[in-house]
Amino acid sequence: MENQSAKRNVALVEKCFMSRIGIQSLFNTDAENNYELHLFSTRDEFQDAMTKMAFSAVIFSLSSIRKDRRMGLICLNELATNFPGMRRLVIADDEVEARLIGALSPSPLDGVLSKEAALPELQEALFSMLSGTRRINENTNNLWYLNQSRMLSPTEREILRFMSHGYSMPQIAVELERNIKTIRAHKFNVMSKLGVNSDAGLLNAADILLYLRAGETHPTLHTA
DSSP, X not given: OHHHHHOEEEEEEOSOHXXXXXXXXHHHTOTTOOEEEEEESXXXXXXXXXXXXXXXXXXXXXXXXXXXXXXXXXXXXXXXXXXXXXXXXXXXXXXXXXXXXXXXXXXXXXXXXXXXXXXXXXXXXXXXXXHSOOOOOXXXXXXXXXXXXXXXXXXXXXXXXXXXXXXXXXXXXXXHTOOHHHHHHHHHHHHHHHTOOSHHHHHHHHHHHHHTSTTOOXXXXXXX
16 A cells, blocks of 8 residues: 555546557556556546646657647647646657657657557656656757757748648748749758658648747738
């Protein structure tokens, strides 16, 4: 009973029932599990529970539905601002999304996992991220800007930002006062740098950059 009371509360926000059960099994089969897992199918359920108990960490599974995924990214950003002591882990659908989040997230995360990983590997990584020494410090944000400056040019980041808000390539060309061929060339350069091969993958990257970043303003479309 004493050990049970010493366990730290961890929230799992996952809409898929089977995924919730699978991740719960990782906790149940760990002999040295020091965490009490609480399952939530929606962000609202989790936020309601936060008014009644303290969580040391949240594991957030991003939805494959773009609108829901955006809301999840916004929630992660809000948690970083309002609960800086809470560890934030993300479970992505596949390795590509996991790599994108790890590389592009402006808001420091404590770990990014992939559902495609083998269960023993996923379990080991999960508990390492929950219990390991946090590496987030005051220089993290500066390091992110430095890394992004090396990876993507200012124009490429602007194109992603406009794409995330539904702008077409011709509209972006007007906004940035560039030739449409130049904009398309930048777009394909971004796809190559990020390792994505579709517009859907590019939009995923754009959302990560935009919705995990505090204080981002929405661009205003100029119409004739």
